[in-house]
Amino acid sequence: MKVTGIVPLFLPLYRRLWPGRLADLSMTLLKATALEAVILAGHLLLYPTGLVQERRVPVLPAQEGATPLPGRPAPPVVLLHGFIDNRSVFVLLRRNLAQNGGQRVESLNYSPLTCDIRSAAELLGRHIEEICARTGSGQVDIVGHSLGGLIARYYVQRLGGDLRVRTLVTLGTPHSGTRAVPLASAHPIVRQMRPGSEVIEELTRPAPGCRTRFVSFWSDLDSVMDPLETACVDHPDLDARNIRVSGIGHLALPVHPAVAAGIREALDTVDPAARRSDGLTVA
Numbered sequence: 001m002k003v004t005g006i007v008p009l010f011l012p013l014y015r016r017l018w019p020g021r022l023a024d025l026s027m028t029l030l031k032a033t034a035l036e037a038v039i040l041a042g043h044l045l046l047y048p049t050g051l052v053q054e055r056r057v058p059v060l061p062a063q064e065g066a067t068p069l070p071g072r073p074a075p076p077v078v079l080l081h082g083f084i085d086n087r088s089v090f091v092l093l094r095r096n097l098a099q100n101g102g103q104r105v106e107s108l109n110y111s112p113l114t115c116d117i118r119s120a121a122e123l124l125g126r127h128i129e130e131i132c133a134r135t136g137s138g139q140v141d142i143v144g145h146s147l148g149g150l151i152a153r154y155y156v157q158r159l160g161g162d163l164r165v166r167t168l169v170t171l172g173t174p175h176s177g178t179r180a181v182p183l184a185s186a187h188p189i190v191r192q193m194r195p196g197s198e199v200i201e202e203l204t205r206p207a208p209g210c211r212t213r214f215v216s217f218w219s220d221l222d223s224v225m226d227p228l229e230t231a232c233v234d235h236p237d238l239d240a241r242n243i244r245v246s247g248i249g250h251l252a253l254p255v256h257p258a259v260a261a262g263i264r265e266a267l268d269t270v271d272p273a274a275r276r277s278d279g280l281t282v283a
Contacts, residue, residue, distance in 0.1 A: 028247060032221045036249045043089060043251070050081075050088025053109050075139045075166055076104040076131055077267065080124065082146030082172075083189065084112050089145060089254055096260040103141070103267070106131060110151070115188040117147075117199050121155040128155075128164050139166040141267050145254045146224065149173030150193065153214075157238075158202055162211040169266050170216045171253040172225060175233050176200060180226040195230075207237040214240040215266040217253060224250040241266075 077097055079090040087107035098105050108127055114120050128140055142165055144152040149170030155161035156168055177195030184190045192199040218231030225231045233240035243266075248256055 029221070032247060032249050032252075036251050039251045039255050046088040046091060047086065048088075050086035050107075050109065074103045074267070075137045075141055076106060076135050077141045077143060078128065078131065079105065079107040080142060080144040080148030080152055081107075081109070082144075082148050085145070086112075090143075092257075093143070093254050093260050093263070096257065097264065097267075100264055104135060117151055117154055117189060117192050118158075120151045121159055121161075124151055124155045125159055125161055125164075128161065132164060139164055141165070141167045141169070143169045143171070143254075143263060144173060145171045146173055146250070147189070147193065149216075150175070150199075153203060153233075154199065156212045157207050157210060165212045167213045167215065167267055169263055170214070170231075170233070171259070172219060172222050172231050172250045173216065174225060174230045175203070175216065176230040178224060178226050178230050180224050204235070207235065210238055212239075214238050215263075216240065216242045217245055217259060217262065218242060219245040219248055219250065219253060221246075221248060222250045222253075 079087065079094060081087055081089050086109050090107050094105050094107060097103060108124070110120050110123060131140060132138060142152045144150070149168070150173050152161075152165070152168050153170070153173070153175065156165050174193050177197060177200045178193055179195060181190075185194065191197060194200070214233045216231060216233045218225065218228065220228060222228060222231060232242040243262060245253065245259060245262075248259075253259055
């Protein structure tokens with residue numbers, strides 16, 4: 001992955017969506033590109049720290065006579081990374097959720113050699129069962145970036161994971177498939193993320209009674225999503241909210257503090273009537 005490859009990916013996107021306005025939007029584009037470059041450089045430095053699975057800390061039973069902490073009990077939050085990535089991408093988001101939300105937060109790694117979304121979803125289900133057994137919680141919330149969100153959705157929608165997942169938040173996930181980076185189609189799991197693949201087709205099938213709430217963050221500068229709206233959840237049987245993020249790219253979605261605040265709101269909002277209007281601008 002080369003930093004210089006970001007600009008050519010963005011420019012055709014702008015020419016297609018906003019012909020004649022490229023000059024007006026050049027500053028926004030430059031800021032977003034610079035931010036993506038900085039995030040990529042930082043992530044490359046942190047990448048080795050996330051190669052191994054997170055150490056699982058057992059939940060200690062409350063001591064007799066201890067005063068319970070105030071606040072509403074919330075399920076653990078599980079973070080699931082994207083393609084050829086690892087849990088190090090969530091360093092900032094994990095800290096933000098733990099400090100401001102108060103939930104127990106865990107990051108999962110799946111193998112970079114994973115070649116099938118279905119198999120990854122089955123493995124995710126086993127991890128979720130272990131987390132629930134260890135923490136004593138009947139449910140979890142999941143935040144999935146890119147491919148991680150698609151794996152989590154398959155688990156929820158096709159493997160009965162809606163019994164365990166209260167809320168699924170996706171960040172730049174190709175729910176309807178993406179046509180970006182054609183050369184990457186040599187990888188089997190990338191082919192599964194293409195429009196019309198068997199996996200994408202399975203996710204269009206009826207899902208009556210699905211219990212999980214979906215919140216999808218999608219960016220108008222996400223060069224990995226082609227078309228951009230593929231990052232939205234569009235299914236008649238799913239309780240879904242799509243939130244447009246303006247001013248940042250794909251790599252910034254799990255890093256930017258404004259998005260983290262939006263994620264906290266999504267996880268804290270239980271009553272659908274209390275949801276705020278869709279839209280988030282970060283500059």
